[in-house]
Amino acid sequence: MRYLYNRIEFFLNGTAKTALIPPGLTTLDFLKRELRLFGTKCSCNEGDCGACTVAVAEIREGRIVYEALNSCIYPAARLHGKHLITIEALGTPEQLHPIQEAMLQFHATQCGYCSPGFVMSAFALFAERAHPSKEELLAGLEGNLCRCTGYDSILRAMLELASKDYEIVLPALRAVEAGLGELKPMEYVPQESSSIYACEAYFLPQSLEEALRLMREHPEHQLLCGATDIMVQINIAKRKFKCLIDLSFLRKLRYIKEDGEGILIGSLSTYSDLLESGVITQSFPAFRDLINIIASRQIRNSGTIAGNIGNASPVGDSLPLLLCLDARLRLVSEQGSRELALKDYFVSYKHTALQEGELIEEIILAPVDYKQVFIRIKKAAKRKSVDISAISSAICLHFDADGKITQARLAYGGAAAIPRLASGFEALVLGKKPEELEPEALAEAVAEEFTPLSDVRGSASYRKQLISNQLLAYLLEAQGMSL
């Protein structure tokens, strides 16, 4: 079978390398099969446990950025132009790295299987922030699971590190930072192989024009942004593709900015970009609440809102809030661009209004004075982190000077085949003050509108109860009470 391999140039633990990557190979498989580095562990192979965490450094807006990523779902071809740092670079039994030293001192490791992943998550965290707070430490490590030590000793080790000054990025690793800069064009090399790979070709276009041309030339393509949904389908469902077009090198689509139209989010902006964005913090604090309940640090470093929309899952967590904010999409193709309201994007289960040759270029949020608007989000799942919702929802209420509701949006995920607005809600509350509403009756009426399905995350009746309970909680809060 003939495949197109990717020739990449990258740094591995402080040393320049070139490599030929079979299409769609993960970084974890690359480490084990090609580089013969076995310190990085594999447990779930789907981004859930953090055992495979590595750090990747790259230059972004003139600054070096270190990020923790799940190597089991990070395509190796993406390492082109970046610095891959694995546990092998940190310490030796004779000379431990300060993070390893702290783990040892606080008895923070037992069987040791999860430890390389914890150390690498901590490495990326401390490389970015020398003295993280306890909350930042907890958020930085929430994507790592340990089944035997218990998290207290790990947290104590990290708190100790955070209270002192250590050299986290060792000189040998720092030395290559100057070599990270302009991205060289990706070279594709045809190769015969008897192995079976995820796809026949893995394209990484470096401009929008190149991406749109590749989409036309390869009509059976599948797009990728962060790859956190698609790589799980490859690893777990063993899905095969003719060709994957990875948009992650389209640096010009990685922006979050404000103009007269509102807030514009380029489709390559990750969840972490949104969390760090001053524009989002100032204009849409509800977005920060939302992103903090999505996945884990490692997933947020790759995953995008555009991918959440593109995936069109009824339980995509960003979708209820975006629907409540009347988000619009800018779709682009070789024929030009058009705008589409997000509510018109979802057609039926996993079926969207995206046309052939189109991709999501940006997400547009109209300006909102959040101080005058009641915006809340909720997510019901079995775990606080790294879990998919049974039901998620968002509400957005606008008021006039007398405190009467002038506009109302309520949307749910997991309540129907597509994420959608509760269509009858606005008519029930318009022109009223929150204290004039009857929360129980409203919650019951809205739940009647939905016919959720039963699946592993919850039965239809449980979901219906959640639809009602979440609205009840919102309305009581709007009335100044709580459940």
Ligand SMILES: Cc1cc2nc3c(=O)[nH]c(=O)nc-3n(C[C@H](O)[C@H](O)[C@H](O)COP(=O)(O)OP(=O)(O)OC[C@H]3O[C@@H](n4cnc5c(N)ncnc54)[C@H](O)[C@@H]3O)c2cc1C
């Ligand atoms: C461990 C784990 C935990 C997770 N937790 C959550 C969670 O808590 N909440 C949640 O909602 N999701 C969760 N997810 C799912 C996933 O991370 C999100 O859906 C994420 O937003 C997908 O973004 P992505 O960029 O990685 O998408 P990708 O995997 O790159 O793409 C997803 C889909 O979108 C399409 N697409 C991507 N970009 C574009 C574009 N620009 N234009 C058109 N189509 C496009 C792709 O073709 C594909 O069909 C989790 C996933 C994992 C692995």
Ligand code: FES
């Ligand atoms: S092996 Fe579990 S996150 Fe990668």
Ligand code: FES
């Ligand atoms: S030390 Fe055994 S899983 Fe964490």
